[in-house]
Amino acid sequence: xxxxxxxxxxxxxxxxxxxxxxxxxxxxxxxxxxxxxxxxxxxxxxxxxxxxxxxxxxxxxxxxxxxxxxxxxxxxxxxxxxxxxxxxxx
Numbered sequence: 327x328x329x330x331x332x333x334x335x336x337x338x339x340x341x342x343x344x345x346x347x348x349x350x351x352x353x354x355x356x357x358x359x360x361x362x363x364x365x366x367x368x369x370x371x372x373x374x375x376x377x378x379x380x381x382x383x384x385x386x387x388x389x390x391x392x393x394x395x396x397x398x399x400x401x402x403x404x405x406x407x408x409x410x411x412x413x414x415x416x
Contacts, residue, residue, distance in 0.1 A: 369393035377402040
């Protein structure tokens, strides 16, 4: 009986972990905007974000994962609330 309960608990925890991984992957596949300069450090959810107004180069649309991992960008301070609330659009 203890073994069955233990196995059920393990399956439940794996299921919850798997769902969380899927949510995180979905977030990373969202398209964001970056200023295509070497000095730019942020990514933006909206192309008309206040943080992009000083961009002197082209604005490029990439996945959130690529913006973070390849370009080393962090979320724009003006749009932090979008990320924390989960109200971003693709």
